């Protein structure tokens with residue numbers, strides 16, 4: 001208790017007063033500083049400039065849960081601990097442990113740390129005024145094969161979107177072995193990275209209003225692995241009610257590019273434990289050994305696995321049910337989809353015409369052609385590998401070789417097969433499976449810019465648009481696009497305007513075009529695979545299924561089971 005005349009009472013009061021004075025002085029000396037109060041305390045970000053020179057408040061590196069350190073490694077995230085004073089959210093936090101095999105220069109080299117559970121919240125200035133209307137929110141899940149990447153502004157600059165009066169939230173989630181190891185036990189059920197996304201979405205429900213966002217108006221979006229995750233969450237009971245609609249850029253949960261099979265997960269665990277010389281077989285023993293290791297050791301083992309397997313390693317996995325654990329993925333996505341899960345969620349689904357061209361450097365570095373000689377099933381889609389009786393695999397391998405390789409495996413053939421089979425085909429199947437009553441708006445991004453960030457940075461040449469190219473017209477690639485060294489043409493700015501309008505419209509009316517022109521972009525349906533063919537800015541051109549697409553569908557129908 002406080003004794004009125006005692007020093008013990010004065011001291012804390014004085015300290016509090018000094019703290020307030022200090023904060024005020026600091027705010028005066030940092031005019032760009034902007035603070036809001038969220039459930040865990042006050043966070044201070046910075047006013048920054050959007051692309052159209054409007055101001056937005058940027059809160060970077062805000063912890064959205066307690067960091068998963070020590071015994072919390074692999075565990076579902078716990079609530080963040082309250083802090084006193086102002087949390088400095090001027091800069092992004094460290095990125096999660098990872099080995100990048102794709103982004104290269106479009107991602108900035110950054111400090112890695114297991115303490116990486118941070119969100120970035122970007123808010124148009126007017127939403128922070130007391131009378132401001134609460135704005136719709138875009139929660140964006142970054143890509144990177146569930147293994148690398150971050151939500152940071154090097155690749156996900158909000159400068160285009162915030163000038164269109166929406167709140168943009170990006171974040172990090174646990175990746176690779178840290179985020180997707182499955183020991184098939186209640187302690188490590190797998191899909192921790194997906195659980196992080198649900199934790200983030202719940203955090204958005206509780207805290208978005210403090211940032212000027214409307215928690216009842218959330219659009220969940222993602223690119224690549226982020227799109228796969230967004231699709232999974234749209235079919236998962238664990239995420240029900242946390243968002244109103246979904247945007248998927250170049251990724252569907254049903255793509256055969258990854259295997260959600262628990263047997264694949266088990267195969268990876270064996271490889272990982274062998275690398276770490278852990279002989280335990282009991283999941284609890286394994287967990288105890290794994291949490292004792294420094295993060296760097298797990299990171300190295302994970303990197304060796306990527307080098308060996310080449311593409312996706314730890315990924316979303318079908319979970320067994322365990323008491324007290326809410327599964328993220330109860331069954332194969334194809335089965336959930338066929339049961340009608342998520343069919344009431346409006347979807348905007350995009351892909352590009354030359355998706356896998358941007359993987360060429362990795363395919364060459366990995367030496368696909370040589371690896372295929374050692375392991376002939378490398379050309380068989382991962383999902384097919386783990387859901388097909390082994391005796392049938394040679395036949396499937398032969399079919400793919402005949403169709404895409406003229407019997408000689410090449411990187412070119414792989415790129416074609418990958419573009420058709422991993423990206424275009426599953427979008428067609430998704431539309432078909434969602435049936436006639438769902439809203440499924442599809443775009444195929446074919447815009448070929450003279451200033452493609454991806455082509456420029458990786459010194460690539462190809463026709464059309466590769467994986468990630470559509471993203472660069474929605475988010476600013478700040479790692480590359482600093483004004484002085486890189487020029488964008490008018491067309492690129494117009495394409496940015498066009499793409500961001502599509503996103504913002506969808507956030508407002510659940511359609512890519514709102515109001516009287518909405519018929520310019522109808523929903524695709526079971527009977528009609530309709531898609532917006534995006535070739536030039538501001539041109540609307542609805543296309544229907546082509547002979548090539550029909551051929552692709554027929555071919556991959558014969559390979560895919562489950």
Ligand SMILES: *[C@@H]1O[C@H](CO)[C@@H](O)[C@H](O)[C@H]1NC(C)=O
Nearest residue numbers: 037038039040041081082083
């Ligand atoms: C953290 O602060 C919130 C108010 O913002 C309060 O409701 C909650 O009880 C606090 N939690 C702890 C553990 O102090």
Ligand SMILES: *[C@@H]1O[C@H](CO)[C@@H](O)[C@H](O)[C@H]1NC(C)=O
Nearest residue numbers: 094111112113114115295296
């Ligand atoms: C991770 O960050 C913590 C502080 O949050 C620091 O103590 C630790 O040394 C960092 N670890 C690495 C590997 O950088």
Ligand SMILES: *[C@@H]1O[C@H](CO)[C@@H](O)[C@H](O)[C@H]1NC(C)=O
Nearest residue numbers: 184185261262263266320321
């Ligand atoms: C995972 O555990 C469940 C329950 O213990 C078991 O039924 C299932 O077969 C296991 N899965 C694998 C791939 O071992």
Ligand SMILES: *[C@@H]1O[C@H](CO)[C@@H](O)[C@H](O)[C@H]1NC(C)=O
Nearest residue numbers: 401402403404405406407408
């Ligand atoms: C396939 O290979 C054969 C012989 O190697 C060649 O004669 C033929 O033109 C090739 N077909 C195509 C479509 O490339």
Ligand SMILES: *[C@@H]1O[C@H](CO)[C@@H](O)[C@H](O)[C@H]1NC(C)=O
Nearest residue numbers: 340343434435436437438526
């Ligand atoms: C479509 O929706 C209507 C009304 O919401 C419903 O009566 C009908 O059964 C649905 N059709 C299908 C194929 O789901």
Ligand SMILES: *[C@@H]1O[C@H](CO)[C@@H](O)[C@H](O)[C@H]1NC(C)=O
Nearest residue numbers: 135136216217244507508509
């Ligand atoms: C979402 O926000 C937009 C823009 O403010 C508004 O037009 C729309 O009605 C909102 N939707 C919902 C479901 O609240």
